[in-house]
Amino acid sequence: MGDDLSPSLRAVETGPSGPAIWAAYGPPSRWRWRLRRWLSAPWFHLLLFLLTVATTLGVGAHIAANFAHHLPAFDLDLSPAFFLEPLRHPSSLATGIPFAFTLLAILLAHELGHYFACRYYGVRATLPYFLPAPTLIGTLGAFIRIRSPIPTRRVLFDVGIAGPISGFVVAAPLLWVGVLQSTYRAVPTIFDPIRLGNPLALTLLVHALRPGLELAHLSLSPVVCAAWVGLFATALNLLPMGQLDGGHILYAAFGRRHKMLSRGFFLALLPLGIFCWPGWIVWAVLMLVVGLGHPALVDPDEPLGRGRKWLALVAALMLALCFVPTPFSIR
DSSP states (O other): OOOBOSOOHHHHHHOTTOHHHHHHHOSOOHHHHHHHHHHHSHHHHHHHHHHHHHHHHHHHHHHHHHHHTTOOSOOSOOSHHHHHHHHHOGGGGGGGHHHHHHHHHHHHHHHHHHHHHHHHHTOOBOOOEEEEOSSTTSEEEEEOBBOSOOOBHHHHHHHHHHHHHHHHHHHHHHHHHHHHHOEEOSSOGGGOSEEEOOOHHHHHHHHHHSTTOOGGGEEOOHHHHHHHHHHHHHHHHHOSSTTSHHHHHHHHHHGGGHHHHHHHHHHHHHHHHHHTOTHHHHHHHHHHHHOSSOOOOSBTTOOOOHHHHHHHHHHHHHHHHHOOSSOEEEO
16 A cells, blocks of 8 residues: 655656667567556556455455454455355355445545646656455555656645545545444454554544443444554555655655654654564565655755645644554454
8 A cells, every 4th residue: 555656767867768768778678568558558457446346345245244243353364265255155245345445445545646636737647556465455555656757845745645635534534434333342352363453543533423432342344444444554655754655745845854854763663663563663674675765856945835834744643643553463
C-alpha cells in the first residue's frame, strides 16, 4: 500500500524513451516496447483491479462469517482451502462486499488523489496499479507511478498530500458506520490469534459512539476491519522520511533541512521495533534500502506558502490519528 512518486533517473533526464536512455542502455528491444505498452494499457489496470476485487471479496466473506459467529476477524489460516472456499460457494462472496468495498474505496481514493493532483499540474502519471495477493486482507495495496519530474515544492506538496487526505476523508465516515455495526462481546479479545492495535481515531470514535464500552469487548465489523487496514496504510504512507508521502510533505515543507528530520524519524523506528512491533525494524531496513533522501526538484527554492504549512499540520494530525505503535500482535 504505497506510491512510486519519484521518477527514475531515466524519466528525469529525457522521459521514458528518450535518446539518453538509448545511450546508456541501447535501443529498447521489441519485447520491451510491447511489455511497456501492455503494463500501461487501461485494460491491464482494470484486470488487476478486478482480481483484487475477487481476492478481497473472498477474504471479506471469511471475515463476515467470523463476525457472525462472534469469532476473531483475522486468523492465521492462509491455506489453499481458505482461498478456494469461495469458488465452491460463490454466493458467499456477497457477504464479503462490506469489507471489500470499504478497503478498495480507501485505497482507490488514496491513489486517485495522487493521480488527479498529477493531472492538475500536468505531471505524467499512470493509472493506479492494484496488487491482488493471497494475504490476510486479499491485497498488497496499490500504487501509481509518476513518469515526469515534479517541478516545484508546491506541486510536490500537493501531489504528496492529496493521497492521504483523500483516503482519510473516505475512511473516516466508513469507520463511523463500522463502529455502529460492531457488536458487544462478553469475552475480551485476549484470545484472538491476531490482535489489532487501536489507532487513536478508532478509540475516539468508540468512546463517542459506544460510550461505556471498551474496545476489547467489541466484535469489530468487517467495515471496521477494512477501515483499520486503510488507516494503517495511511499511517505508513505519512511517515515523514524518504520517498513516502510523508517524506514528500517533509521535503516540501522544510527543504534542505528534511535530511536531518528524516533521519531522526528513522531512528525513532528502532526503539519502536524493539519494544512495540518487530515490523518497524523491517520497515526501517526498507527505508534504508530505498534511501532516506529525496530527489531534487526542478525549482527547489519556491516558497510553500502559509496555507500549505497549515495543511502540513493537518497531515501530522492524520498521522497521529492513524498511527499504532503496536499495529498487531500474533498470539
